[in-house]
Every structure is written in structure tokens, then in C-alpha cells.
Amino acid sequence: DAKTTQPPSMDCAEGRAANLPCNHSTISGNEYVYWYRQIHSQGPQYIIHGLKNNETNEMASLIITEDRKSSTLILPHATLRDTAVYYCIVRVAGNDMRFGAGTRLTVKP
Amino acid sequence: ETGVTQTPRHLVMGMTNKKSLKCEQHLGHNAMYWYKQSAKKPLELMFVYNFKEQTENNSVPSRFSPECPNSSHLFLHLHTLQPEDSALYLCASSRKLGWMNTEAFFGQGTRLTVV
Numbered sequence: 531d532a533k534t535t536q537p538p539s540m541d542c543a544e545g546r547a548a549n550l551p552c553n554h555s556t557i558s559g560n561e562y563v564y565w566y567r568q569i570h571s572q573g574p575q576y577i578i579h580g581l582k583n584n585e586t587n588e589m590a591s592l593i594i595t596e597d598r599k600s601s602t603l604i605l606p607h608a609t610l611r612d613t614a615v616y617y618c619i620v621r622v623a624g625n626d627m628r629f630g631a632g633t634r635l636t637v638k639p
Numbered sequence: 640e641t642g643v644t645q646t647p648r649h650l651v652m653g654m655t656n657k658k659s660l661k662c663e664q665h666l667g668h669n670a671m672y673w674y675k676q677s678a679k680k681p682l683e684l685m686f687v688y689n690f691k692e693q694t695e696n697n698s699v700p701s702r703f704s705p706e707c708p709n710s711s712h713l714f715l716h717l718h719t720l721q722p723e724d725s726a727l728y729l730c731a732s733s734r735k736l737g738w739m740n741t742e743a744f745f746g747q748g749t750r751l752t753v754v
Binding site for chain 1: 674743744
């Protein structure tokens with residue numbers, strides 16, 4: 531699976547959009563982009579995934595660049611409860627989920 | 640509630656004890672996983688079971704012994720652990736169909752402390 535690069539930490543003001551970047555410049559055509567988050571000492575929570583089209587669900591939006599070398603997870607109106615570590619994972623559909631260090635997002639009042 | 644339940648949530652055990660962690664999923668999935676998360680480290684994939692068969696063991700010491708009696712239940716048997724084995728142990732499940740593997744759903748984890 532392709533390697534991903536995420537900033538170690540980010541801050542966001544409550545009520546604002548949180549935009550979390552992920553770089554995956556070595557992604558191949560059959561690899562999906564997944565996002566999970568982990569609130570302190572809990573199990574990771576699946577957020578969203580996509581292949582090449584932008585995706586949106588009740589939690590977030592995923593924007594994938596046309597060359598697929600990077601993506602952005604958008605939380606449209608961040609709340610204090612969105613404070614967590616966010617993981618971007620790139621994997622072939624049949625492979626198991628493997629996690630990197632992620633981005634620690636802190637939402638501030 | 641993710642549909643994956645782990646018990647106990649917290650466990651303190653001595654180095655000579657034997658204990659087991661339990662995981663149960665109610666999602667109809669056929670693949671189950673154990674992950675370990677040590678303090679300030681990324682999650683490490685320990686074991687993978689696919690249709691009750693172990694398909695991956697990532698160089699985990701033999702003092703950790705997994706068991707998967709059916710597709711809904713997964714155990715991690717622990718014996719003669721070391722203090723450095725203290726960590727959050729997470730169970731997950733997914734559906735594997737041919738070459739496809741859906742997103743994994745995680746339990747809340749067992750916080751293990753070895754004294």
C-alpha cells in the first residue's frame with residue numbers, strides 16, 4: 531500500500547471548517563483513500579473513503595485531487611467533539627487496514 | 640456503538656497471570672483483527688483472521704495467542720506478559736469478499752496494564 535504523509539498536528543476554531551491534508555504521491559490506480567479518526571483512548575472510527583471522485587457523507591467530505599496524489603478531509607463545522615487523531619490510509623481494496631501516525635486535530639473554542 | 644464489543648475494558652494483570660481478551664461482532668463480518676496501540680505509537684496490526692483461519696501474524700511473541708472459534712468471536716489469550724506489553728488492545732472486523740475488503744469497524748479496546 532502507498533505511503534501517506536500528514537502534518538502531525540493542526541488547530542481549528544470551533545464552528546469553522548477543518549481541512550486535513552494528506553499526501554499520497556505514490557498512490558496506484560487501484561488504491562483507495564480511507565479516513566479514520568481516533569478520539570482519545572477509544573477505537574478508531576471510520577469516516578469516509580474514495581477512489582477518485584469526491585465523496586460526502588453525514589460526517590465529512592473527501593476531496594481527491596485529479597492526479598490522486600493528495601486528498602483533503604473536510605469537517606464542515608468543527609465542534610469540540612471532533613478533537614481527535616485523524617488517519618489517512620491508502621490501500622488496495624483487499625488489503626488490511628494499516629495506520630500511520632495521523633494528524634492530531636485540536637478544535638478550540 | 641460500532642457493533643464490535645470488547646471485554647473487559649480495563650485489565651490489570653501480573654506477569655505470571657493468564658488472562659484472555661474477548662471480542663464479539665454483530666455485523667455479519669467474516670474477518671477479524673487484533674491491533675496493539677502502545678503509548679504515543681501508531682496502531683500495530685497483530686493478527687488477522689479470515690473465515691476463522693489465521694492469515695497473518697506480524698511477528699507477535701508467543702505469549703500472545705489468538706483464537707477465533709467462529710466468525711463472530713475473537714479471543715486474545717495472554718500469559719507471562721512483560722510490563723512493555725501494557726497497551727490498548729483493539730479488535731476490529733470487516734467483510735472480505737473475494738478480492739474486496741470493506742472498511743474495518745473497531746471496538747472500544749481493552750486497556751491492559753501489566754504489573
